[in-house]
Amino acid sequence: MGRSHDNLTGFSYHRLTANVDAAESLRALRNLVDRAPPTRFKQIYMRPDGRLVSAEMLATLFKENDRIVATLSWKDEVAAALSPNALYKMALHVWHMYRCRIEELGPELFGDFVGAILLHVYLAEAEGRCVSVSEIAGLVGLNTKTTARWVSALRQRALISLSDQDAVNVQLSHQGIMAMERMLTTAMLPAG
Structure with missing residues (x-):
């Protein structure tokens, strides 16, 4: 235990x-x-x-x-x-649901940018990819400057860190990984 x-x-x-x-x-x-x-x-x-x-x-x-x-x-x-593979599949499912909500409701009615940023970084790490602020911006539908501000806020909360000296690539901190895995685990378990 x-x-x-x-x-x-x-x-x-x-x-x-x-x-x-x-x-x-x-x-x-x-x-x-x-x-x-x-x-x-x-x-x-x-x-x-x-x-x-x-x-x-x-x-x-x-x-x-x-x-x-x-x-x-x-x-x-x-x-x-709740294996890493199962968590990855749930993250893909959550990302798909996020994109469907944007398409159905429109970006002006729906935008969980913090969740989308964390989820995209989680998926990139699970796939062994480095992800930049500009790439995240394109995927979550924000401009790079706004995305950088969100990344900065997530860094202040110790959920994200920058993986290189040029502050280009973003990665989850240990605390960020644990938080994402708890949320994905919760999504996988039956409600009740």
Whole structure:
């Protein structure tokens, strides 16, 4: 789970359970019978970096001690679903939806320039390309000067950095990558 032993021992599962799984986990735990053989169910946990990890849990309730004893087996289902390739495909889908909204609604009614800039830089990096401010400007439908101001604002928020001394090529910072991966992960998970 990407957590130390001290960050796991003695904490409620609520603190570690992913929001998308909280209701189902609560239902499964409420259905446990005191001192019955272990019950098997799946659980999704949130890692400290925001990624999700799936586990299979065997749990037994001990009402007398107000305690649940559980054994976890880690699965890679969620990790595979949220692989770099899956995140890239979701980024392409989001970019396609952005372009469709521009075409359908017109640029005067729709313009998420910050999102488009971050998304384009993310896609360029995933494809192994360098991307310049002027290239971003052309793709998001802004002039270069306005795009440079947005890039500057994103740099101030530590989401973007410049990859060369001439300040031509733009790349995501570590914080920017983490933010994009969390947003793309959220887009991939069912609402609820």
